[in-house]
Amino acid sequence: MSLDVIDVRILAELQQDGSLSNVELARRVNLSPSPCLVRVKALETQGVIQRYVALADPKALGLGLNVFISISLKQQSKEALADFETRIAEHEEVMECYLMSGDSDYLIRVAVADIGALERFILDQLSPMQGVEKIRSSFALKQVRYKTALPLPAVLPAR
Amino acid sequence: MSLDVIDVRILAELQQDGSLSNVELARRVNLSPSPCLVRVKALETQGVIQRYVALADPKALGLGLNVFISISLKQQSKEALADFETRIAEHEEVMECYLMSGDSDYLIRVAVADIGALERFILDQLSPMQGVEKIRSSFALKQVRYKTALPLPAVLPAR
DNA sequence: ATTGAAAAATCTTCCCC
DNA sequence: GGGGAAGATTTTTCAAT
Numbered sequence: 001m002s003l004d005v006i007d008v009r010i011l012a013e014l015q016q017d018g019s020l021s022n023v024e025l026a027r028r029v030n031l032s033p034s035p036c037l038v039r040v041k042a043l044e045t046q047g048v049i050q051r052y053v054a055l056a057d058p059k060a061l062g063l064g065l066n067v068f069i070s071i072s073l074k075q076q077s078k079e080a081l082a083d084f085e086t087r088i089a090e091h092e093e094v095m096e097c098y099l100m101s102g103d104s105d106y107l108i109r110v111a112v113a114d115i116g117a118l119e120r121f122i123l124d125q126l127s128p129m130q131g132v133e134k135i136r137s138s139f140a141l142k143q144v145r146y147k148t149a150l151p152l153p154a155v156l157p158a159r
Numbered sequence: 160m161s162l163d164v165i166d167v168r169i170l171a172e173l174q175q176d177g178s179l180s181n182v183e184l185a186r187r188v189n190l191s192p193s194p195c196l197v198r199v200k201a202l203e204t205q206g207v208i209q210r211y212v213a214l215a216d217p218k219a220l221g222l223g224l225n226v227f228i229s230i231s232l233k234q235q236s237k238e239a240l241a242d243f244e245t246r247i248a249e250h251e252e253v254m255e256c257y258l259m260s261g262d263s264d265y266l267i268r269v270a271v272a273d274i275g276a277l278e279r280f281i282l283d284q285l286s287p288m289q290g291v292e293k294i295r296s297s298f299a300l301k302q303v304r305y306k307t308a309l310p311l312p313a314v315l316p317a318r
Numbered sequence: 319a320t321t322g323a324a325a326a327a328t329c330t331t332c333c334c335c
Numbered sequence: 336g337g338g339g340a341a342g343a344t345t346t347t348t349c350a351a352t
Binding site for chain 1: 162170173174175176177178205206207208209210211212213214215216217219220221222225227244247248251252253254255256257258259260261265266267270272297298299300301302303304305306307308309310311312
């Protein structure tokens with residue numbers, strides 16, 4: 001599952017616009033539609049392309065507030081970590097969650113409507129979770145950049 | 160531009176799968192294709208749906224390392240901030256960038272191949288940027304959760 | 319890998335409820 | 336505002352070069 005230059009070009013285009021028709025995509029990567037479609041299907045089957053999604057505007061949905069929350073657990077046993085990871089993912093507000101090095105804790109980003117919603121999330125959802133020791137919130141005043149398109153290497157091993 | 164229950168359902172579906180055909184989408188939200196398409200177009204025109212993208216697998220592209228970098232600037236004047244924001248967004252590795260409260264600095268997430276790539280990014284790109292005072296990196300050992308679908312209110316004002 | 323044509327599915331429009 | 340059907344466009348598939 002190595003990618004050549006054309007695959008990378010296809011990925012770049014689809015990461016920018018997943019609604020491209022195969023005909024238009026083929027035109028942009030200088031291929032005819034048939035082989036282009038074969039490549040796209042291959043990328044999907046291989047899992048390089050995971051899925052297609054619509055991106056919604058947080059502001060339009062009244063979700064203007066992004067908050068980063070650092071969470072420390074009481075213990076860092078494998079079970080305690082796995083348990084936390086399962087339960088944190090159940091909350092819709094949690095857009096991202098990372099196990100971090102250093103303090104051996106988690107960093108999550110939540111998207112909420114306002115401070116009230118944040119307060120409810122922390123007090124009603126997060127604090128009561130067993131194993132959670134320490135919570136520290138940092139507010140994002142502004143989302144300067146948010147993109148889903150991964151950086152693509154200029155060159156990759158030949159196909 | 161207020162959303163009713165059906166709009167929310169449409170958004171929920173398209174945030175999960177942006178490649179849904181209008182026919183299938185209509186079926187899922189219990190609508191016939193015609194009014195469904197009207198609503199989707201309206202959501203797009205209003206900007207509630209910003210765009211459609213393909214999500215690629217970081218691992219498959221050799222981008223397994225997520226690093227959060229806190230950046231403090233020497234000054235926090237409006238010009239200094241605007242300048243930094245413009246230039247930080249020029250780097251493909253920077254997936255997200257937030258102006259944070261508190262220390263009046265920035266938090267960015269970069270996706271890189273390995274520590275070597277991180278080192279190059281920090282030493283060659285970030286450190287040399289004028290106005291940058293302090294850089295602190297935190298490594299993500301594991302991406303526990305990553306989603307692009309925003310949480311949708313169970314109830315919103317009637318349309 | 320490309321071209322071309324056929325088949326399938328889709329989107330769009332119009333009219334009625 | 337929603338539903339149904341018909342037309343037109345587009346996409347997708349499959350053949351051969």
